[in-house]
Amino acid sequence: MGNVIFTTDDLQVQCPECKGKGEVNHDGTTTSCEKCEAKGVILTGLGQTLLHFVKSHLKIET
Amino acid sequence: MSNNEGYPMQTEFFVIKAKENGVSVIGMTRGESTRFHHSEKLDKGEVMIAQFTEHTSAVKIRGKAIIQTRHGIIDTTEE
Numbered sequence: 184m185g186n187v188i189f190t191t192d193d194l195q196v197q198c199p200e201c202k203g204k205g206e207v208n209h210d211g212t213t214t215s216c217e218k219c220e221a222k223g224v225i226l227t228g229l230g231q232t233l234l235h236f237v238k239s240h241l242k243i244e245t
Numbered sequence: 246m247s248n249n250e251g252y253p254m255q256t257e258f259f260v261i262k263a264k265e266n267g268v269s270v271i272g273m274t275r276g277e278s279t280r281f282h283h284s285e286k287l288d289k290g291e292v293m294i295a296q297f298t299e300h301t302s303a304v305k306i307r308g309k310a311i312i313q314t315r316h317g318i319i320d321t322t323e324e
């Protein structure tokens with residue numbers, strides 16, 4: 184591991200449904216991707232842990 | 246959520262061993278809509294042991310991996 188603690192890839196994975204675009208195309212109609220709720224990525228456990236930690240300490244409203 | 250009440254230790258689990266870097270394991274929500282709510286990235290040789298829970302009713306695995314369930318062993322590289 185060396186000094187690299189983690190990378191973006193450790194925090195999130197590209198949505199396989201929309202390939203990261205956040206929207207899907209069915210028969211010419213584009214809709215927002217329901218699988219990832221239009222985020223284009225899915226958080227990993229580490230990503231969720233970090234997000235939760237930051238949120239709880241910054242007191243961000245969700 | 247209490248793991249001890251609804252999902253005791255004997256709940257079904259499965260094992261995933263990555264055969265390459267960047268294998269992704271994506272948990273899908275239980276309920277009417279199946280969203281992807283959780284992902285994990287496994288590097289070569291890494292093993293994940295997971296359960297189906299009240300939140301996760303399906304799992305999608307991408308990449309070269311060996312998956313062991315009580316129904317047997319699946320190698321994703323096999324045609």
Ligand SMILES: [Zn+2]
Binds near residue numbers: 198199217223
């Ligand atoms: Zn998506």
